[in-house]
Amino acid sequence: MAAPAPTPAADAGGDLYRAPPKVYPREVDGRFQRLRNLAVFVLLGLFYLVPWMNWTGRQAVLFDLPARKFHILGLTFFPQDFFYLSWLLILAGLALFFFTALAGRLWCGYACPQTVWTEVFLRIERWIEGDRLRRMKLDAAPWSAEKLARKGAKQAIWITFALWTGFTFVGFFTPVRDLGPRALSLSLGPWETFWSLFYAFATYGNAGYLREQVCKYMCPYARFQGAMFDPATLIIAYDPARGEPRGSRRKGSDYRAAGLGDCIDCTLCVQACPTGIDIRDGLQIECIACGACIDACDSVMEKVGYPRGLIRYATEESLAGRRTRILRPRVVIYGLLLFGGFAGFAWSVSHRVPLLVDVVRDRNALYRVVEDGAIENAYTLKIMNKGDAARRYRVTLDDADEIRFAGGGESLEVEVAPGEVLAVPVTLRAPAGEVTGRHEVEFEVEAVDDEDVKYEAESRFFGPMP
Amino acid sequence: MQRSPEVPVPRAQRWGAVVWPSFFSAGVATMVFFALFDPVELARLAWVGIEIDRKTGYTIGFFLFWALTFSACAFTSILTRTRHPGDDAADRGTR
Numbered sequence A: 001m002a003a004p005a006p007t008p009a010a011d012a013g014g015d016l017y018r019a020p021p022k023v024y025p026r027e028v029d030g031r032f033q034r035l036r037n038l039a040v041f042v043l044l045g046l047f048y049l050v051p052w053m054n055w056t057g058r059q060a061v062l063f064d065l066p067a068r069k070f071h072i073l074g075l076t077f078f079p080q081d082f083f084y085l086s087w088l089l090i091l092a093g094l095a096l097f098f099f100t101a102l103a104g105r106l107w108c109g110y111a112c113p114q115t116v117w118t119e120v121f122l123r124i125e126r127w128i129e130g131d132r133l134r135r136m137k138l139d140a141a142p143w144s145a146e147k148l149a150r151k152g153a154k155q156a157i158w159i160t161f162a163l164w165t166g167f168t169f170v171g172f173f174t175p176v177r178d179l180g181p182r183a184l185s186l187s188l189g190p191w192e193t194f195w196s197l198f199y200a201f202a203t204y205g206n207a208g209y210l211r212e213q214v215c216k217y218m219c220p221y222a223r224f225q226g227a228m229f230d231p232a233t234l235i236i237a238y239d240p241a242r243g244e245p246r247g248s249r250r251k252g253s254d255y256r257a258a259g260l261g262d263c264i265d266c267t268l269c270v271q272a273c274p275t276g277i278d279i280r281d282g283l284q285i286e287c288i289a290c291g292a293c294i295d296a297c298d299s300v301m302e303k304v305g306y307p308r309g310l311i312r313y314a315t316e317e318s319l320a321g322r323r324t325r326i327l328r329p330r331v332v333i334y335g336l337l338l339f340g341g342f343a344g345f346a347w348s349v350s351h352r353v354p355l356l357v358d359v360v361r362d363r364n365a366l367y368r369v370v371e372d373g374a375i376e377n378a379y380t381l382k383i384m385n386k387g388d389a390a391r392r393y394r395v396t397l398d399d400a401d402e403i404r405f406a407g408g409g410e411s412l413e414v415e416v417a418p419g420e421v422l423a424v425p426v427t428l429r430a431p432a433g434e435v436t437g438r439h440e441v442e443f444e445v446e447a448v449d450d451e452d453v454k455y456e457a458e459s460r461f462f463g464p465m466p
Numbered sequence B: 001m002q003r004s005p006e007v008p009v010p011r012a013q014r015w016g017a018v019v020w021p022s023f024f025s026a027g028v029a030t031m032v033f034f035a036l037f038d039p040v041e042l043a044r045l046a047w048v049g050i051e052i053d054r055k056t057g058y059t060i061g062f063f064l065f066w067a068l069t070f071s072a073c074a075f076t077s078i079l080t081r082t083r084h085p086g087d088d089a090a091d092r093g094t095r
Helices: A031-052 A079-103 A106-111 A113-129 A132-140 A145-171 A176-184 A190-210 A212-218 A221-228 A268-272 A292-304 A329-350 B011-036 B039-046 B054-079 B088-092
Strands: A061-064 A069-072 A075-077 A235-238 A311-314 A355-361 A375-385 A391-398 A411-416 A421-430 A438-447 A450-462
Touching: A031 A061, A031 A106, A031 A113, A031 A145, A031 A176, A031 A292, A075 A079, A079 A106, A079 A221, A079 A329, A079 B011, A106 A113, A106 A221, A113 A132, A113 A145, A113 A190, A113 A212, A145 A176, A145 A190, A176 A190, A190 A212, A190 B054, A212 B011, A235 A292, A268 A292, A292 A311, A355 A438, A355 A450, A375 A391, A375 A411, A375 A438, A375 A450, A391 A421, A411 A421, B011 B054, B039 B054
Parallel strands: none
Antiparallel strands: A061 A069, A069 A075, A235 A311, A355 A375, A375 A421, A391 A411, A391 A438, A438 A450
């Protein structure tokens, strides 16, 4: 094969390797910006406040990794409850399908930590360095006392905020009320220090510098969202039928007679875009569906006296002039699955029995013949107390005919410390000649103080073959 | 056969495409792995005379996983690197 001729892309190769130009998003106000502000306020409020909240004398949400216990409100979860975590992750995936099919990247625009923290860092930048034009001017200007002061102040606030974020993150894993004073006196443990700084650095880098590049280059969601879209999905779209041909015009002129559409080509939608794209080119993978362009365009439309909604939430079908059904089978099925999944999860968590029992048969011998010809089988009962207080349990045999505890008695009682697994050796005995072959036995473990806390574990009892 | 012109990928994107997916999968792997295995027990089985606390175990585990996933992602990135027409260094494999 002959060497391919150089292409424009090859000529520009050096340029394309350069860092992409910095995006200076223009500040906008409007319905979607207010929604986004609300989302930032609620989500970050939760993040920064939740570790400080207590529930019956203990941190309400504490992922106590050193003790391998997760405390969430009044509940304590152990590694054995991993099932719930996987269930939650499946629900999260399903929710992503549902919301993406319904209205595109709602997650990206409103809830993704990347977006939310970027919004805060941008807010700080705006506060210190001024609006879009002043920021661009400041960056282009040579270093001066003012530039140094402004950049220095911004960095100081950014770094403080990032450190507080890192500290809060660690506060989810270490009791924060103990961590706070130690952080102030600079006496954190090595790993606490490390993870605080790690998370602070990640926040600083991602929200301060990488910003939209994370969404454009790193996030896989942007790439596979297309598989979840269909023509009835609400997306942020420019209405070319109404807007084109775009162009500037004098106020009050009869632009329709001049052959122009509603777009006055003010480029505010482009300036407002945090990922630096032109929504008028159609849906692009860079679009994080924040709605900034809608707000920007609506404010312009109002100013020039045109109806709002030249850029709006619309479906592909409606833009093509066809009727759209938002509540289509796909959305309904996702919605039902999601609702069922959540209901089941809530039921399962609220009916969770704080007790786990596992029976392990003695591996050395199937059975043992003792003095008077009786048959004995040995087991180890592993009783885990998943509650917050020590508890006594009564172990009984259910439906076991002639098989009894070797020590005599109908039951035995044990006490298990909270969060502990107690191994209880148990020997069962059947009188001579009564039991041959294989028998099912069932151990019933029940809390002495609460008969609802009960766990049945099955095993087998073996006697000589008949 | 006419080759379509290939647009080189910005460096930030190349790094991002390696760092972020590997970080994410290392996080998930760490979570699943340590939900099943207690690092203190693992250390007791594996190393005689060295005692670690759980925080150290989790951290070492996370970075081990990240090192693994990072290498895998980086290899994929190198192997699937776009060849730019006229870029001799890439053709010789020296860059």
